[in-house]
Amino acid sequence: MEWIYKIDDPLLETIFASFLIFLIIIIYTRIIGLRSFAKFTAYDFAFTIAIGSIISSILTSSTTLVHGAIAIASLLGLTFLFSFLQKKSSAISSLLSNKPLLLMDKDQILYDNLKKGRIEKSQLIAKLREANVLNFKQVEAVVLESTGDISVLHTSDKNIKLDKELLEEVRK
Incomplete structure (x- = not known):
């Protein structure tokens, strides 16, 4: 039955990390804005996939909470930077965004x-x-x-x- 549950599974750590990463994402989103989780461009899609992967790594204990929080902050920073560059340059905008x-x-x-x-x-x-x-x-x-x-x-x-x-x- 070890494929269902192992005695040494860090269940409390997972619950605690879930709570903390949830709070971290809310705080980051309040700072950067909801635009960070929108799906307007290819990089928005890539960002969402990467965030999911980081959260998964944190919750399965293969990445520390601090490391994951820094990775998420870095991705949010990149999203902010790319959206700023996209507003300033039509060339960058057309490179990053598909036209309808x-x-x-x-x-x-x-x-x-x-x-x-x-x-x-x-x-x-x-x-x-x-x-x-x-x-x-x-x-x-x-x-x-x-x-x-x-x-x-x-x-x-x-x-x-x-x-x-x-x-x-x-x-x-």
Whole structure:
């Protein structure tokens, strides 16, 4: 039964470390801001994966709490630095961020863009259903966001027109 529980497992240390790392992440997030856990860019995604890995190492006792806290602070610092650089330089911004991709233009499915975004038609249709689209004619645009999410812009009122600014940065 040692595969279930070992007598020398540090259960109390794990509980205590979980509590402390939870507090540390809350404090860091309050200092740096919620943007640090957003998923806007590839580095945001990498950051989230790295944080999870560090927390796992801390909780399984392969990394000390202090070492893990410093690693998390370093990653948060890098996230802060990259977001600052991204605001200052469009070249860095385009290097770090994917541009959104138009998947549907009004009622027309853009099959070439589905292919570029590696999105199956069935996935697109599922997103339309999630957005309560009843008819393709309700669709103004469907966008594969830089985060990997799919946004469905639709209306039942044909008097409401889509603001062009909503598609400003979107690749056609």
